[in-house]
Amino acid sequence: MSIPNSMRVGPFCASVLVKKKYLILYIFLIWISLLPAILEIWWYWQMLWVEERPLHFYVFLPLFLLVIYVSTVFSAIIFTKLLLLIISIFHKPREGTFLRDAADKDYRYWSLRNTIKKWPTWLAHKFPFPFLDNICFKLLGVKTKFSNSLFEGWVDTEFMEFGKNVVIGQGAIVQSSVIIGNFLIIRKTVIEENVRVGAHVIIMPGTHIGKNCILNTWSSTMVGQELKEGWIYNGSPAKEFKKNRFFEDIPIEKLTKTIGDMDGLLKKYDEQRVARVLKERKSLKRKDKEEKTKKENG
Amino acid sequence: MNEKIENEKKDIENEEDDSEFIIDFTTSSAINRVSLKFLVVYIPIFWFSGIVIATLWYGYTVSPWPWIIKLSFLPLLLFFFTLLFILSCFFFSKLLLIFINLIHLPKEGIFRTEKGDTDFEFWRLRTEIKKITLWLIRNWPLPWIDVIAFRWFGINMDFSSHLNDAWCDAEFISFGKNVTVGQGAVIMSSMVVGNYLIIKKITFDDYALVGGQSTIAPGTHFGKDTVLGAVSVTTLNQKLEDGWIYSGIPARKLKPNKYAEMRRDIIQKVDVDERAKIETEHEVNIDDDKKHLIKNNNGGDNK
Numbered sequence: 001m002s003i004p005n006s007m008r009v010g011p012f013c014a015s016v017l018v019k020k021k022y023l024i025l026y027i028f029l030i031w032i033s034l035l036p037a038i039l040e041i042w043w044y045w046q047m048l049w050v051e052e053r054p055l056h057f058y059v060f061l062p063l064f065l066l067v068i069y070v071s072t073v074f075s076a077i078i079f080t081k082l083l084l085l086i087i088s089i090f091h092k093p094r095e096g097t098f099l100r101d102a103a104d105k106d107y108r109y110w111s112l113r114n115t116i117k118k119w120p121t122w123l124a125h126k127f128p129f130p131f132l133d134n135i136c137f138k139l140l141g142v143k144t145k146f147s148n149s150l151f152e153g154w155v156d157t158e159f160m161e162f163g164k165n166v167v168i169g170q171g172a173i174v175q176s177s178v179i180i181g182n183f184l185i186i187r188k189t190v191i192e193e194n195v196r197v198g199a200h201v202i203i204m205p206g207t208h209i210g211k212n213c214i215l216n217t218w219s220s221t222m223v224g225q226e227l228k229e230g231w232i233y234n235g236s237p238a239k240e241f242k243k244n245r246f247f248e249d250i251p252i253e254k255l256t257k258t259i260g261d262m263d264g265l266l267k268k269y270d271e272q273r274v275a276r277v278l279k280e281r282k283s284l285k286r287k288d289k290e291e292k293t294k295k296e297n298g
Numbered sequence: 299m300n301e302k303i304e305n306e307k308k309d310i311e312n313e314e315d316d317s318e319f320i321i322d323f324t325t326s327s328a329i330n331r332v333s334l335k336f337l338v339v340y341i342p343i344f345w346f347s348g349i350v351i352a353t354l355w356y357g358y359t360v361s362p363w364p365w366i367i368k369l370s371f372l373p374l375l376l377f378f379f380t381l382l383f384i385l386s387c388f389f390f391s392k393l394l395l396i397f398i399n400l401i402h403l404p405k406e407g408i409f410r411t412e413k414g415d416t417d418f419e420f421w422r423l424r425t426e427i428k429k430i431t432l433w434l435i436r437n438w439p440l441p442w443i444d445v446i447a448f449r450w451f452g453i454n455m456d457f458s459s460h461l462n463d464a465w466c467d468a469e470f471i472s473f474g475k476n477v478t479v480g481q482g483a484v485i486m487s488s489m490v491v492g493n494y495l496i497i498k499k500i501t502f503d504d505y506a507l508v509g510g511q512s513t514i515a516p517g518t519h520f521g522k523d524t525v526l527g528a529v530s531v532t533t534l535n536q537k538l539e540d541g542w543i544y545s546g547i548p549a550r551k552l553k554p555n556k557y558a559e560m561r562r563d564i565i566q567k568v569d570v571d572e573r574a575k576i577e578t579e580h581e582v583n584i585d586d587d588k589k590h591l592i593k594n595n596n597g598g599d600n601k
Binding site: 054058059061062063065066126128129130131146149151152153167168169170171172194196197198199200212214215216217218232234241242243244245246247248250252254255256257258259260265266269 | 318319320321322323324325326327328329334336337340341344345347348349351352353355356407408426429430433434437465482484486490491492493494496511513529531533534535547548550
């Protein structure tokens with residue numbers, strides 16, 4: 001029901017810190033976004049505090065604390081948005097493959113953006129109701145709808161696009177930027193309407209998932225992979241498992257069928273997961289052997 | 299003749315259709331379509347349990363103790379205040395749940411994820427109400443007491459089982475004794491597949507063990523001493539037999555669980571060695587035609 005410590009996924013931005021001086025901006029954001037909260041408390045004190053009759057003050061205090069929390073999240077988002085706008089004047093965020101080095105401008109600004117976004121996303125994610133998260137996503141520039149539930153997984157906060165009714169499973173990772181060796185890859189990830197992403201799925205940058213797709217648990221996609229509309233995917237990297245007909249109007253009795261052919265199913269899974277890996281390994285070994293024999297002969 | 303052939307063709311088509319509707323994969327049950335109207339439920343829960351704390355805080359501020367004692371006990375007081383806040387959140391959400399269950403009783407089955415479907419709507423409401431207290435308690439330095447919350451919300455379990463490192467639905471799950479659930483495991487008694495919501499009960503027998511990061515689909519049954527390895531997935535309605543180690547995606551038999559036998563040996567040894575073993579025979583006073591129903595522990599036939 002609730003995400004435990006071992007699966008803790010939010011806040012939704014990478015925590016790569018290229019330069020430590022970015023933390024100054026981060027602390028500045030915390031300071032300035034807490035100022036409105038202090039003003040509100042002062043106003044509340046002025047309004048309702050009477051020494052002889054403190055009933056009103058104490059009765060409405062819990063409700064008021066809730067309001068303060070929500071307003072603090074909003075102020076944090078607004079100030080973050082302002083800072084992001086200022087930064088985008090110096091350097092516009094763009095897709096591409098960049099060097100993972102402090103000398104690279106794109107890499108530096110990617111880290112800076114994430115550092116700035118950390119505070120509002122953390123604050124929004126610390127609230128048990130997901131609507132603050134959705135607002136945070138929307139205001140930080142991710143295209144989402146309020147019908148999406150992105151609360152239980154880890155979702156990147158830039159270069160993302162969601163359709164309606166998307167469900168991200170528990171502990172799933174949906175990212176638009178990834179570090180591989182010496183490179184940082186940023187590519188736009190698009191997830192269209194009615195996609196159901198299973199638990200523990202990893203979606204790499206540049207993935208395009210069509211409408212009405214379902215991803216099985218523990219499957220993952222490759223960088224820039226295209227998933228066709230209306231299929232159920234399985235395996236890593238994801239492969240077509242079967243046609244998705246669960247979005248049709250079907251009588252419920254049909255759904256209660258149990259798996260009869262378990263061995264066949266295991267085979268099907270194995271072909272999509274293990275057999276392919278083994279084949280690739282074998283071919284690699286063969287290549288190695290051929291090269292060795294060539295060297296010996298030569 | 300033509301009609302017959304056509305009918306057969308139709309039959310074949312229907313059979314093919316049915317095989318496509320078998321759910322042999324596992325998705326997730328993260329709440330589908332969270333609507334803002336559920337915030338209405340959160341506000342009273344927060345407010346009422348906040349008032350409990352506020353009155354106590356008022357009592358603390360007007361109490362006649364010297365300020366040094368007041369200040370020195372403040373950290374302890376804050377700790378207990380937050381604990382009391384969580385417990386009162388428990389109380390009020392349980393109260394709300396009782397009311398909601400009076401209107402609509404939770405039940406297993408397959409439902410449509412549409413706005414008109416009462417089962418779906420009430421499932422969402424229930425999960426949202428349960429989420430708040432479980433979320434609070436898991437962000438709290440004493441997360442072990444989440445067992446209390448799970449028990450209140452209708453999971454059949456006791457303190458010998460551990461699941462506070464896992465994501466777990468809070469209804470239609472029953473635990474035996476000494477069940478261990480690994481880090482990052484996902485136990486779902488509800489699953490959203492396409493346009494359909496599936497709710498099915500999960501049962502764990504005694505000494506079941508779930509590995510880290512594994513996913514358990516609705517309707518799974520764990521036998522006694524069953525072990526599920528790390529990074530494995532069970533499919534819908536899968537039955538795991540007693541005393542076997544399962545692993546893989548989807549879970550398959552790996553080997554018999556010999557560790558469980560070892561544990562039994564240890565327990566038996568303690569019993570036999572430290573105390574004298576006494577064998578007695580009892581005469582059971584029942585009718586002769588029903589004597590065959592008594593199990594004989596010595597393995598021999600009934601006399």
